[in-house]
Amino acid sequence: MKLTLKIWRQKNQTDTGSLQEYKLDQLNPHMSFLEMLDTLNEQLIIKGDDPVAFDHDCREGICGQCGVMINGMAHGPLPHTTTCQLHMRSFNDGDTIYIEPFRSEIFPIRKDLSIDRSAFDRIIASGGYISTNTGQAPDALAIPIAHEVVEAAFDSAACIGCGACVATCKNGSAALFTSAKISHLVLLPQGKEERAARIKNMVQTMDKEGFGHCTNTEACQVECPQNISVLNIARMNYEFIRAKALEK
Amino acid sequence: MMKLNANIPDGPLEQKWENYKKKAKLVNPANRKKLDIIVVGTGLAGSSIAASLGEMGYNIKSFCFQDSARRAHSVAAQGGVNAAKNYKNDGDSVYRMFVDTLKGGDFRAREANVYRMAECSLNLIDQAVAQGVPFGREYGGYLNNRSFGGVQVSRTFYSRGQTGQQLLLGAYQALMRQVEKKSVKLFTRHEMLDLVVIDGKARGIIARNLDTGQLERHAAHAVILATGGYGKIYYLSTLAMGCNGSAIWRAHKKGAFMASPSWIQVHPTSLPQSGDYQSKLTLMSESLRNDGRIWVPKNKDDNREANQIPDGERDYYLERRYPAFGNLAPRDISSRAAKERIDAGYGIGPLKNAVYLDFSKAIKEQGKEKIKEKYGNLFDMYLKITGYNAYEVPMMISPSAHFSMGGLWVDYGLMTTIPGLFALGEANFADHGANRLGANSLLQASVDGYFIAPYTIANYLADEIHTGKIDSEQEAFKIAENEVNTKLNQLTDIDGNKTVDYFHKTLGKILYDYCGLSRNREGLEKAINDIRALRADFYKNVKIPKDMATVNIELEKAGRVADYLEIGELMCYDALTRNESCGAHFREEYQTADGEALRNDAEYQFISAWQWNGSPDSPILHKEELHFEFIKPIVRSYK
Numbered sequence: 001m002k003l004t005l006k007i008w009r010q011k012n013q014t015d016t017g018s019l020q021e022y023k024l025d026q027l028n029p030h031m032s033f034l035e036m037l038d039t040l041n042e043q044l045i046i047k048g049d050d051p052v053a054f055d056h057d058c059r060e061g062i063c064g065q066c067g068v069m070i071n072g073m074a075h076g077p078l079p080h081t082t083t084c085q086l087h088m089r090s091f092n093d094g095d096t097i098y099i100e101p102f103r104s105e106i107f108p109i110r111k112d113l114s115i116d117r118s119a120f121d122r123i124i125a126s127g128g129y130i131s132t133n134t135g136q137a138p139d140a141l142a143i144p145i146a147h148e149v150v151e152a153a154f155d156s157a158a159c160i161g162c163g164a165c166v167a168t169c170k171n172g173s174a175a176l177f178t179s180a181k182i183s184h185l186v187l188l189p190q191g192k193e194e195r196a197a198r199i200k201n202m203v204q205t206m207d208k209e210g211f212g213h214c215t216n217t218e219a220c221q222v223e224c225p226q227n228i229s230v231l232n233i234a235r236m237n238y239e240f241i242r243a244k245a246l247e248k
Numbered sequence: 249m250m251k252l253n254a255n256i257p258d259g260p261l262e263q264k265w266e267n268y269k270k271k272a273k274l275v276n277p278a279n280r281k282k283l284d285i286i287v288v289g290t291g292l293a294g295s296s297i298a299a300s301l302g303e304m305g306y307n308i309k310s311f312c313f314q315d316s317a318r319r320a321h322s323v324a325a326q327g328g329v330n331a332a333k334n335y336k337n338d339g340d341s342v343y344r345m346f347v348d349t350l351k352g353g354d355f356r357a358r359e360a361n362v363y364r365m366a367e368c369s370l371n372l373i374d375q376a377v378a379q380g381v382p383f384g385r386e387y388g389g390y391l392n393n394r395s396f397g398g399v400q401v402s403r404t405f406y407s408r409g410q411t412g413q414q415l416l417l418g419a420y421q422a423l424m425r426q427v428e429k430k431s432v433k434l435f436t437r438h439e440m441l442d443l444v445v446i447d448g449k450a451r452g453i454i455a456r457n458l459d460t461g462q463l464e465r466h467a468a469h470a471v472i473l474a475t476g477g478y479g480k481i482y483y484l485s486t487l488a489m490g491c492n493g494s495a496i497w498r499a500h501k502k503g504a505f506m507a508s509p510s511w512i513q514v515h516p517t518s519l520p521q522s523g524d525y526q527s528k529l530t531l532m533s534e535s536l537r538n539d540g541r542i543w544v545p546k547n548k549d550d551n552r553e554a555n556q557i558p559d560g561e562r563d564y565y566l567e568r569r570y571p572a573f574g575n576l577a578p579r580d581i582s583s584r585a586a587k588e589r590i591d592a593g594y595g596i597g598p599l600k601n602a603v604y605l606d607f608s609k610a611i612k613e614q615g616k617e618k619i620k621e622k623y624g625n626l627f628d629m630y631l632k633i634t635g636y637n638a639y640e641v642p643m644m645i646s647p648s649a650h651f652s653m654g655g656l657w658v659d660y661g662l663m664t665t666i667p668g669l670f671a672l673g674e675a676n677f678a679d680h681g682a683n684r685l686g687a688n689s690l691l692q693a694s695v696d697g698y699f700i701a702p703y704t705i706a707n708y709l710a711d712e713i714h715t716g717k718i719d720s721e722q723e724a725f726k727i728a729e730n731e732v733n734t735k736l737n738q739l740t741d742i743d744g745n746k747t748v749d750y751f752h753k754t755l756g757k758i759l760y761d762y763c764g765l766s767r768n769r770e771g772l773e774k775a776i777n778d779i780r781a782l783r784a785d786f787y788k789n790v791k792i793p794k795d796m797a798t799v800n801i802e803l804e805k806a807g808r809v810a811d812y813l814e815i816g817e818l819m820c821y822d823a824l825t826r827n828e829s830c831g832a833h834f835r836e837e838y839q840t841a842d843g844e845a846l847r848n849d850a851e852y853q854f855i856s857a858w859q860w861n862g863s864p865d866s867p868i869l870h871k872e873e874l875h876f877e878f879i880k881p882i883v884r885s886y887k
Contacts, residue, residue: 031523
């Protein structure tokens with residue numbers, strides 16, 4: 001198949017950047033989207049041009065490193081699919097595809113399509129854990145956890161931290177990401193002890209980093225590769241109010 | 249010749265680790281603050297050791313090339329983690345797990361190490377649950393288990409098909425907690441490019457900031473490499489694109505021995521290659537073999553759709569050849585059996601390079617919902633990648649390079665032949681012998697980091713409390729930095745006409761053909777020549793953008809491929825000098841009449857430990873003889 005690509009090129013964080021046009025042909029529809037970019041880069045390198053920088057690593061949808069806007073959609077046209085799991089059979093011969101970095105002021109561009117999502121790490125560092133040191137754990141069966149509870153915790157814990165929720169949100173909110181971690185931990189008996197401190201610290205960090213507020217458009221869940229539920233956000237709000245109420 | 253001493257503690261098997269811990273030297277809390285430790289890699293082994301040492305009060309610097317510590321490739325492990333909890337009451341025990349692992353590794357691992365791993369497995373599950381890892385549970389709230397290849401008990405704990413992700417997030421969160429407490433300083437987007445050795449001891453690293461291109465010197469009292477495996481050397485593999493062998497290889501060139509580098513596990517259930525553009529082969533968890541049956545058509549060139557082929561015309565070759573273990577035969581055996589059928593012309597799929605993994609019987613017996621609950625995410629992934637619905641048609645799978653049992657040689661304390669340099673997780677060779685059992689990889693990485701290295705590193709550092717701060721302005725740091733700089737410039741100056749990926753793919757093909765699932769003398773000798781020629785071509789014709797001051801992905805890749813072009817040659821020497829078949833190392837000259845591996849305990853019951861001698865074509869072989877005091881090596885049979 002043949003494609004016209006309009007790709008965001010930006011040398012570094014301070015460069016202004018612009019869309020550049022590239023043409024590719026003889027593409028195999030079974031290629032992944034990133035393999036299509038590999039093919040473009042092979043050609044650019046041989047021509048002596050700078051290859052397009054993009055984030056990726058595991059290429060099986062779990063590391064959370066890949067992610068670009070494809071025709072304005074985070075991770076492209078398929079629901080609940082990372083960029084690396086998207087294949088060219090989802091496009092038509094002759095298409096023009098716009099490829100841009102994830103959109104958020106909080107995710108500065110390193111180069112081209114590659115972005116800095118360290119704000120997510122800082123949210124986790126501020127409380128996204130159970131405070132246990134190595135060696136302190138009681139036997140794993142000491143506290144039974146009902147099947148449904150652990151499955152629900154898993155659903156929240158499945159977040160891969162890719163940032164598509166932020167990129168797709170008109171407010172640039174990290175509510176889905178943050179609430180997924182809060183729900184994962186507070187659902188489990190081990191995580192209940194420090195629930196009040198956790199929610200306050202994580203929400204505070206989220207605000208300090210400059211992420212926008214959630215206005216319940218629910219666009220985030222649609223783009224989320226793991227289909228993390230917006231109900232996590234409701235739980236986060238509940239936890240926040242609970243913590244604030246108990247403060248008094 | 250240097251005599252390798254594994255420093256295995258005295259005493260009966262079950263008391264060795266206790267004895268070690270009893271006698272190990274300690275560093276008191278006040279002194280820990282004076283000691284700096286570098287940890288390279290933030291996978292399960294790297295995150296867990298950095299967090300654990302940070303909790304104890306040491307000063308830690310943690311490095312990873314990814315944009316976040318949470319992305320290391322441990323994240324991709326699917327099926328589970330083993331532990332001898334015997335919660336199923338099906339006869340499991342630490343001893344049974346020790347025997348299974350040693351046998352699974354074809355008696356090419358140290359008894360003491362393997363036993364310790366099984367022993368520490370008990371604590372790991374406790375630790376992970378305390379961190380909030382959501383392992384699968386039964387309705388009463390108790391932990392559930394599944395079975396993995398090469399064992400007859402259910403000892404695998406799992407979080408659906410994302411166990412690696414959940415364990416890694418537990419370790420990553422523990423790490424980030426220490427980052428917040430400032431006991432760990434985290435350097436993401438940094439790649440270690442050299443090890444600094446002063447007076448024979450590891451004293452620091454040279455790292456490159458991948459965003460700015462700046463070289464940095466980092467000094468410490470000990471350096472820990474937890475940088476994973478080098479299976480990506482085959483290019484097409486189940487590994488992440490960035491996985492590499494550069495940290496361990498550069499340490500090797502500074503004096504650390506490489507152990508049994510040719511022992512690479514080829515995973516039986518990955519998705520088959522479909523074209524030349526392909527960049528990786530996605531793994532489908534081994535756990536699928538609990539319910540999936542593997543088969544090929546009995547008749548060659550049977551072009552019917554899988555569902556049109558009646559049961560009587562299918563060859564369930566694993567069930568046929570290995571009735572006792574069936575579809576859960578260990579990985580090396582399953583992969584080889586698949587290759588045997590594919591090579592004999594029975595392969596399926598457009599390129600005739602795959603076999604079927606069929607769930608129709610399980611779906612009929614257990615219902616689609618049950619199968620969905622167990623493996624839903626894997627079936628979804630399969631659909632996304634291939635476009636096929638595996639609830640309706642069998643999966644097509646094929647063997648793919650996966651895990652390196654080989655790695656830096658370490659003693660019982662996980663220390664390499666360079667004092668002060670430790671290797672943890674897949675980066676070392678220690679526990680899996682010539683073949684790793686499924687779900688032992690997450691286990692080994694975790695126990696190395698949480699429960700073993702914290703003791704053994706303290707034992708080493710106890711003698712370093714008077715050393716004082718290590719100065720990174722020392723001559724050795726300058727020399728190392730200059731060497732790295734020279735090498736980077738050398739690469740960008742070549743300005744040839746072939747991309748880095750061309751060389752990586754070509755090398756991968758050579759290794760798949762001659763140093764993969766099966767090997768022979770003639771092929772290995774040819775591979776050595778081919779790799780030398782490819783290496784010469786690389787240094788003449790590779791093309792890399794010159795920009796050193798911003799993100800330069802081609803330069804990063806070139807450094808890794810330059811190392812692969814040397815590691816590959818060592819793998820071939822290693823395979824060539826081992827005139828026997830064991831585990832993943834199958835030499836065609838050494839097989840039984842029915843095609844099984846023929847081990848030679850009289851002459852090859854040792855670990856090969858290779859010393860760098862100035863160039864890739866003159867490595868020196870040392871041998872660590874293996875002694876089996878507690879269990880007698882037997883012929884490994886799964887029939």
